[in-house]
Amino acid sequence: MASQLKVTVGQHSDKGRKAANQDFHGVYIPQEPQLTAKGIAIALADGISSSAVSHIASESAVGSFLGDYFCTSDAWSVKKSAQRVLMATNSWLYAQTRQSQFRYDLDRGYVxxxxxxxxxxxxxxxxxxxxxxxxxxxxxxLEQLTEDHRLWVSQDKSYLSRAMGINTHLELDYRTFQVEQGDCFLFATDGVYEFASDARMVELITTQNTDLDGAARAIVEHAYAQGSDDNLTVQIVRVDSLPLHEASELQQQVAELAFAPLLHPRMEFEGFRVIRELHASSRSHLYLADDIDSAAQVVLKIPSVDLQHDLQHLERLLSEEWVARRIDSPHVLKAPVPTRKRNFLYSVSEYIEGQTLRQWIIDHPQAPLEKVRSMAEQIGKGLQAFHRLEMLHQDLRPDNIMIDASGTLKLIDFGSAQVAGLVEITAPFARNQLLGTAQYTAPEYFLGEAGSPRSDQFSLAVIIYQMLSGRLPYGAEVAKCKSRTAQNRLVYQPLRDNDRELPVWIDDVLRKALQPDPLKRYAALSEFIFELRQPNQSLLKKHRPPLLERNPLMFWKGLSAILGAVIIWLLSTGS
Known part of the structure; x- marks a missing residue:
């Protein structure tokens, strides 16, 4: 099993020559699986000396960060999780000041x-x-990693330019870097670093490396002896070991679980009773089964025997259930919470009785626009549930959308999903694999670029276009374009070329969502879905597009023919 992230911590704080200590500090090292999913958090806050209540601000800032960060979704990235928590804390501190007697004097408030x-x-x-x-x-x-946010008005007078609780909007510096085994991180308040030299702090940490609490205390005592007149706090965090990239929760499960056998009707397996096989492919087998304890019908998915050594495929199979358990939407496949110890490698999800959108498209070759809009809105709500958790589906296609007996559309098959929180703990080479279906995949993936919510928007637009026309907007050409220049030559085929009575502006809406350049698509999926029903005024006022926009190839051929005729005429008249 891969080694874990391990650190050694030393801390010391003292009020120094002040009457009270307004500093607050803390470290939280969780147990697995949170250690892998969320990491280790360290925080240090320093209350401003002009405020009698800033110690409350310091304690609240550190306490809420160390507590609430670990309550955020493990699908979120560290950046999103931490910033959400800190912005909420900042708003609370600012509100406390505005509701107190210090509302007109922020320097005495909760800062x-x-x-x-x-x-x-x-x-x-x-x-x-x-x-x-x-x-x-x-x-x-010793290298300083942070910048002092202090505005100097004279040689001996300065003010904080940024702080927690000082304004409604919190400006945070954010940076990342790779950690090496043996790295030591030193957190210090100005009461320490203004009186203890870098060389002295390095010396004390080095000579007392087996007792980091003692090293922190020695640095504080040294700064005090040098005349510090402020509170003094030091934290030292040494990285003793680092995990391997492949030490994610899912990959550990792949290593620990046995390979599942092929199942057959009436067989009992891990507390389930198999009813029948639903689908079989070269990659996996799906079975309908009853949960013996709850009597609920579920779908069991086990990997194909041929792929039992494909660790990435096995991890993606487990990730489908991981994702499904974390998204709560009527338009996304659900997975039941496991109640029994699992001994084999498989995934469990709810059973949806119905048909795929692919089959529905075959059955409805001339789908009414209103029906298509309604279905697109349901798919959009499912995608938005992904995006709120910093997930991308990345394999949106008609085969991966189910329509149940009530007409509700549900997204399924999350094996290609990208989860920001998991990307941070996977090896870089595993992050850029193209996993979706080429005809529905956004062009940026073929350039090796990272996906975004606009990538899922492109896939949805392809599906809507297909539902209205029976064909794909660019055919199979997108997968052949391996450069931005080649992609810019892609020609959108207007829907109005079909024998369909559709509003002209529908083409403009789809054309924008299907732009090869993701930056030219809608900024938000909700905007795209809204404009399928309510086009903006610029689209309504727009007249028939010029030939250059409707058919660039015909335009340039025509222009070339005209220029050729002009040249021939000039040559003939010149002779």
Missing amino acids: CTLSAMVIKSTTAHIFHAGDTRIYRLRDGR
Whole structure:
């Protein structure tokens, strides 16, 4: 089993020559699986000296960060999780000041500086506002990683330009970098670093490397002896070991679980009773089964024997259930919470009785526009549930959309889904694999670029176009374009070329969502879905598009013919 992320921590804080200590600090090291999913969090806050209540701000900022960060979805990235928590805390601190007697004097309100770090997998994430500092000690050299947010008005007078609770909008510095085994991170308030030299702090950490609490205490005592007149706090975090990239929760399960056997009707397996096989392919087998304990009908998915050594495929199979358990939407396939210990490698999901959208398209070759809009809205709601959790579906196609008996559309098959929180703990080479179906895949994936919600928007637009026309907007040409120049030559075929009575502006809406350049698509999926019903005024006022836009090839052929005729005429008259 791969080694875990392990750190050694040393901390010390003292009020110094002040009457009270307004600093607050803390470290939280969770147990697995949160250690892998969320990492280790460290935070240090320093209350401003002009405020009698800033110690409350410091304690609240550190306490809420260390507590609430680990309550955020493990599908979220570190950046999104931490920023959401810190912005909420900032709003609370600012509101406390506005509701107190200090509302007209922010320098006496609930304000503090904050420097925080999350170490997840092999990456450190820094969040910083104010003048507390984070240093990195590597190879005997101390490097300052944060910038002091202090505005100097004279040689001996300055003000904080950024802090927690000082404004409704929180400006945070954010940076990431790779961590190496043996790295030491030093957190210090200005009462320490203004009186203790870098060389002295390095010396004390190096000589007391087996007792980091003692090293932190020694640095504080040294700064005090040098005349510090402020509170003094030091935290030292040493990275003792780092996990391998493949130490994710899902990959550990792949290594620990046995390969599932082929199932057959009436067979009992892991607390399920198999009813029948639903589907079989070279990649997996799906079975309808009853949960013996709950009597609920479920779908069991086991990998094909031919792929039992394909670790990435096995991990993606488990990730489908992982994703399904974390999304709560009527338009996304659900997975039941496991109630029994699992011994074999398989996934479980709800059973949807109905048909795929692919079959529905075959059965309805002339689908009414209103029906298509309604179905697109349901698919859009499912995608938005993904995007809210920083997930991308990445394999949206008619085969991966089910329509149940009530007419509700549900997204299925999450084996290609990208999850921001999991990307941070996977090896870089595994992040850029093209897993979707070429005809519905956004063009940027073929250039090796990362996906975005606009990539899922493109796939949805392809499906809508197909539902209205029976064909694909670019045919199979997108997969052949391996450069941005080639993609820019793709020609959108207007829907009005078909024998369909459709509003002209529908083409403009789809054309925008189907732009090869993702930056030219709709900024938000909700905007695209809305304009399928309510076009903006610019589209309604637009006249028939010029030939260059409708058919660029015909335009340039015609222009070339005219120029050729002009040249021939000039040559003939000149002779």
